Amino acid sequence: MSEPIHFGWFVGQGFGVQGWRKDSYSWGHTWYQPDIWEQAARVLEQAGFDLLILKDGPTVSYSERSRDVGLASAEGGPRHDTLFLVPLLLRVTKHLGIVPTLNTTHYDPYIAARQIATLYHQDTPRVGLNVVTSGGGARTSNFALPGRPLDSEETYRRAEEWLRVVRSLWTSWDRDAVIEDELNRVYARADRLHPIDFRGEHFDVAGPGVALPFPDEGPVISAPSNSPRGLRFVGENADLQFGYSRDPDIIQGIREGIDAVRPTNGRDPKRAKIFSNISPKVVGSQEEKQAYLAWRRSDEGLRRDLPLLSVILDVDLTQLDFDAPLPAPYLDAWTANPVSAGVVNAFLSTVDDPRTTPFRELAARSTHGQAGDIVGTAEEIADHIEEWTESSALDGVLFDFNVDPESLFGTLVPLVPVLRRRGLLRTGYASTSLRENLDGF
Numbered sequence: 150m151s152e153p154i155h156f157g158w159f160v161g162q163g164f165g166v167q168g169w170r171k172d173s174y175s176w177g178h179t180w181y182q183p184d185i186w187e188q189a190a191r192v193l194e195q196a197g198f199d200l201l202i203l204k205d206g207p208t209v210s211y212s213e214r215s216r217d218v219g220l221a222s223a224e225g226g227p228r229h230d231t232l233f234l235v236p237l238l239l240r241v242t243k244h245l246g247i248v249p250t251l252n253t254t255h256y257d258p259y260i261a262a263r264q265i266a267t268l269y270h271q272d273t274p275r276v277g278l279n280v281v282t283s284g285g286g287a288r289t290s291n292f293a294l295p296g297r298p299l300d301s302e303e304t305y306r307r308a309e310e311w312l313r314v315v316r317s318l319w320t321s322w323d324r325d326a327v328i329e330d331e332l333n334r335v336y337a338r339a340d341r342l343h344p345i346d347f348r349g350e351h352f353d354v355a356g357p358g359v360a361l362p363f364p365d366e367g368p369v370i371s372a373p374s375n376s377p378r379g380l381r382f383v384g385e386n387a388d389l390q391f392g393y394s395r396d397p398d399i400i401q402g403i404r405e406g407i408d409a410v411r412p413t414n415g416r417d418p419k420r421a422k423i424f425s426n427i428s429p430k431v432v433g434s435q436e437e438k439q440a441y442l443a444w445r446r447s448d449e450g451l452r453r454d455l456p457l458l459s460v461i462l463d464v465d466l467t468q469l470d471f472d473a474p475l476p477a478p479y480l481d482a483w484t485a486n487p488v489s490a491g492v493v494n495a496f497l498s499t500v501d502d503p504r505t506t507p508f509r510e511l512a513a514r515s516t517h518g519q520a521g522d523i524v525g526t527a528e529e530i531a532d533h534i535e536e537w538t539e540s541s542a543l544d545g546v547l548f549d550f551n552v553d554p555e556s557l558f559g560t561l562v563p564l565v566p567v568l569r570r571r572g573l574l575r576t577g578y579a580s581t582s583l584r585e586n587l588d589g590f
């Protein structure tokens with residue numbers, strides 16, 4: 150038996166269209182109503198998953214360069230607010246961690262602290278917060294921001310301030326502030342509330358907050374990133390890091406990068422968990438696998454799979470000549486000012502020289518589609534997961550899919566029994582707290 154690892158589900162489309170362009174789209178679910186989400190949360194809990202992370206982006210695609218492909222494929226929108234899904238999912242589960250995403254560039258920290266506290270108090274401590282930082286392009290013009298894209302350094306500085314404000318507001322009421330003294334008619338004591346008087350580069354916030362204090366450490370904070378700057382941010386601020394790398398050396402680098410800054414923050418370095426996003430395609434036989442891999446490399450397969458990466462990298466990759474190398478200006482632009490250094494590195498590092506390799510080779514290896522970055526039988530996929538986690542500092546994997554029936558059942562039904570038999574996937578929960586479940590092993 151293997152040691153158990155953690156499993157999560159990352160909804161790559163967020164509270165957006167689920168299963169568009171898949172055969173199961175016609176099964177009659179309506180993505181903007183609760184049913185399909187509640188079904189997914191229940192199934193993930195039955196399967197023994199630790200958490201469900203809901204990706205978010207509060208605007209349509211970055212710019213005109215990727216807007217058409219983004220809307221045609223529904224990868225760039227429409228997208229509703231993930232926070233409103235959280236209470237619905239808490240109602241139908243007891244153990245699954247529910248982690249909505251907020252962007253520190255777009256959201257006001259005072260409002261965000263109150264929103265997350267409101268959700269956290271609605272159930273056992275299972276609500277987390279996924280903190281994202283993209284500051285890119287046209288998106289900034291929708292918000293009270295300078296109207297120009299923030300560069301990576303500025304985005305992370307803002308994120309650090311943002312979280313400091315949020316955490317200060319969360320602790321601005323002493324835990325014993327609420328006394329519910331019916332005799333003297335005092336609900337809460339004013340002398341147990343503290344202004345935060347925060348003055349920073351991006352935010353000036355007086356405080357105190359207005360929500361109840363937490364009875365414990367508060368929400369698990371997750372953050373996706375792979376760049377050195379991002380890892381510093383994660384190490385100092387988050388409990389869980391995730392990204393697209395699964396190479397043991399890279400994971401070891403991430404572990405060291407996080408641990409190097411963590412002790413200075415007075416926290417236990419072992420507590421930041423590292424997850425890798427995977428999109429396994431489970432097949433029934435070797436013939437099916439070969440046929441699927443060939444389809445994935447075909448023009449049709451690539452056009453089906455590339456819209457997501459097109460939206461992330463803000464350029465329509467589906468229109469390129471797949472047999473020529475990527476145009477140099479794209480590579481230059483991504484290198485000079487990446488939308489995400491982590492995504493760009495993970496995408497380009499799968500081949501020796503992206504400047505001379507036909508784009509088809511690169512695209513077929515991309516881990517950013519939902520067409521399956523590992524293809525195999527359930528046993529083969531379990532082998533991969535076991536090997537990655539045993540040979541590296543990975544603590545778990547995040548299945549990067551939507552919650553359409555094909556993704557959910559097509560993946561879990563064949564895979565869960567195999568993962569369970571090997572001891573990789575938990576068979577029950579020790580706690581109703583996400584933090585305790587994550588810290589349990």
Ligand SMILES: Cc1cc2nc3c(=O)[nH]c(=O)nc-3n(C[C@H](O)[C@H](O)[C@H](O)COP(=O)(O)O)c2cc1C
Nearest residue numbers: 204205281282283373374375376379392489490491
């Ligand atoms: C796996 C993964 C998931 C992400 N999810 C989101 C998201 O839901 N919303 C968002 O605005 N940005 C998202 N991002 C972008 C990150 O928050 C960040 O801006 C980006 O990765 C740049 O940081 P880096 O250069 O340190 O990688 C995601 C990035 C990764 C790698």
